[in-house]
Amino acid sequence: MAVLQREHGRRVLLEQIRQSGRVPRIELADKTGISRATVTTITAEFLQNGLIEEVAREDSDGDARRGRPRVDLKIRGDARLIAGVKVSSLKLSLVLLDFEGSQIATLETELDQTRQSPDKLAGDIRDAVAQLAEVAGHAPSDVSGVGIGIAGMVQAGGGFVHWSPSLNERNVQFGAVLTDVLGVPAFIDNDANLVAVAEHRFGLGKTHNDFIVVTIESGVGMGLMIGGELYRGTRGCGAEFGHTKVHLDGALCRCGQRGCLEAYVADYALLREASIVAATNDDEDSSARVKSLLSAAKQGDPAAKTIVDRAGRMFAMGLANLVNIFDPELIILAGEQMQFDHLFADDVITAMRKSIVQIDKPPPDVVIHKWGDLMWAQGAAAYALDKVSELALAGLSDHAA
């Protein structure tokens, strides 16, 4: 039982070092409340195992300090390699991080089909990871862990995929399949959850432990960070914000139910309406048609404007409901395409603010964060980074090297 205490100390210190970037021991002691003696002991262990390294202090505010100088500690980037993979409908986006979280390489590869068998997809991922490692001049076996973000219903703990648009089977132990095929530990989760992790470790959520990330891709997703921990629902499944109902017996959603938020804000929802008033040209592909719809709305075309406005107001309503329930400090709207600009418009945010319960404290900040597919891969990698760190610490407990 006493070993638990030490493990806790190790976890706290490694986390603190990672978060600080470079930090001297004495500050670690101050920040964590762990005594200097124990900090020395644990950091010595980390040093010996190559998890961290000492670096000469590059003093910020003038070197004019008396006394023995502080020696900064930092995560040793070379200690581990971590890959993150985002599975999109027709491509894989990958990023390779070192143990510090610095980006070493990125890669995009195409997929044959949107839906594939678990084995095929796992094989594709294995090949892509191998290629990614090669690009960076490493062997595939140098990679210590791979994080995978995938759309759908994922039970992250067990690596179980209830359903995903990228798989042609339901109820797959995809985490196990991946670990098997890749030959290294694989960690899988719903992609929106992983964006929340990425924001927490690298992005706008770095200064917050409680925030909501809403992602807009083809569907609407959500990731919840509560107290620095990803909240995955009581049974490990992601929150399905896109299918919260915003209208009784409302528009038909592709999930088969009516009134889902997604059925009002997703691209297919917009196009469905556009086709009725013929605001767009049917010859174009769907992405182009959405664009022309949006520009028509901006130009003042009344029909287009009605469609787009309603999407915005529905989105504001869904957002307000989240705020009413979670009362977060911060909302991060994350999306790639310009085509969702109308949902990020000031009117929408204003409408949301008007729909939340008024109390005498400021409403949550809303920030918009536009990243490419790399964001998603980065999130997957961040998740794997956490997991690999845990494994590294667990390794210390066993054979006290």
Add this chain to the structure above:
Amino acid sequence: MAVLQREHGRRVLLEQIRQSGRVPRIELADKTGISRATVTTITAEFLQNGLIEEVAREDSDGDARRGRPRVDLKIRGDARLIAGVKVSSLKLSLVLLDFEGSQIATLETELDQTRQSPDKLAGDIRDAVAQLAEVAGHAPSDVSGVGIGIAGMVQAGGGFVHWSPSLNERNVQFGAVLTDVLGVPAFIDNDANLVAVAEHRFGLGKTHNDFIVVTIESGVGMGLMIGGELYRGTRGCGAEFGHTKVHLDGALCRCGQRGCLEAYVADYALLREASIVAATNDDEDSSARVKSLLSAAKQGDPAAKTIVDRAGRMFAMGLANLVNIFDPELIILAGEQMQFDHLFADDVITAMRKSIVQIDKPPPDVVIHKWGDLMWAQGAAAYALDKVSELALAGLSDHAA
């Protein structure tokens, strides 16, 4: 720092004893994973401080066990007295519990006005608690802690009330006022949260660590239990389920916004509509009018039926949204009056099930729990019981008696 470890053991053991009712040491060791030696040490300390007591084992399945018999431990009821208070619009409901959680006495007293000054209300609560103690043959000073449940926006941690229908001031440090006036520690929280605590400790949630309680009184409230902990939102405020929006630009709510769930299911919402079609008799008081509306609906009156049905469907939609976001194992619908039967109807539950995201696992159980005002008071007391237990354990750490 090592003292933290011991504190953790104490907390776990006391909680386990309380949850078990009566339990021998060896089972405590098995259930908690704490070694027998340590269990002996810690329980000895509890015994010496009068927090628990040994009782002869009344064996369940025949006494025919060889060997030294187990000796049951249980919480010593006399150790502490705890009061719980529910503040309603025109009355206080109180319950007195012993340290085991057994009900010792109850009391109801009237309030002069719905809204009062913090000092006046605190005084009324002090008098009621004194009276409650007296009924049970105790001095008011015997009470170790008082829990107070109140409607409105409460930041439980700091005892801060942003707003409450029972107070004529906003932004009151009501917890501090109460502790001061009562002379014993007072713990305040939103009443719906406390119902969740009551269900967790005494009721249907005893076997679950993750569930949602939806309360229906004059408004609609919600309490969230996540991982055995009450989730209060990131800033300590209760979740405002009643004001989640279920219709864009919908019915006017008494909060001033439009489309709130409450604006469709609360009694005033039903009556507003009833008055239009004159389905009820205006001479009656509001409660009676609601009753006649509901019975008219049951009789098949079309106008009444429309009104009541819509309330049910809106409620189902709000509930489904909760499920989609939280994915709980269990939903407890808690309400007192028969007048909300229509919201608890099978149709409503069925409609809710149809609106949640379908995955290959069973939908959450829904149970209906009708209690009187005592439930609310019991919740307040349960909360105080937890807090007083913490205080008792904190007391042990200091002067190692």
Add this chain to the structure above:
DNA sequence: CGATTTAATTTGACTTACAAATTAAAATCA
């Protein structure tokens, strides 16, 4: 160069948890 200052490490006391040994208290057996 010695005094001073600050960081990091080492030392020694103290706390804690636990496995193993011991004691306690019953039923069973001869």
Add this chain to the structure above:
DNA sequence: TGATTTTAATTTGTAAGTCAAATTAAATCG
């Protein structure tokens, strides 16, 4: 009935851990 067996609870001794205080290390200052 008294020895034996069985199980619970306690005691003992050891190992692990934390931390305050003392010590050592490495710089600046005068």
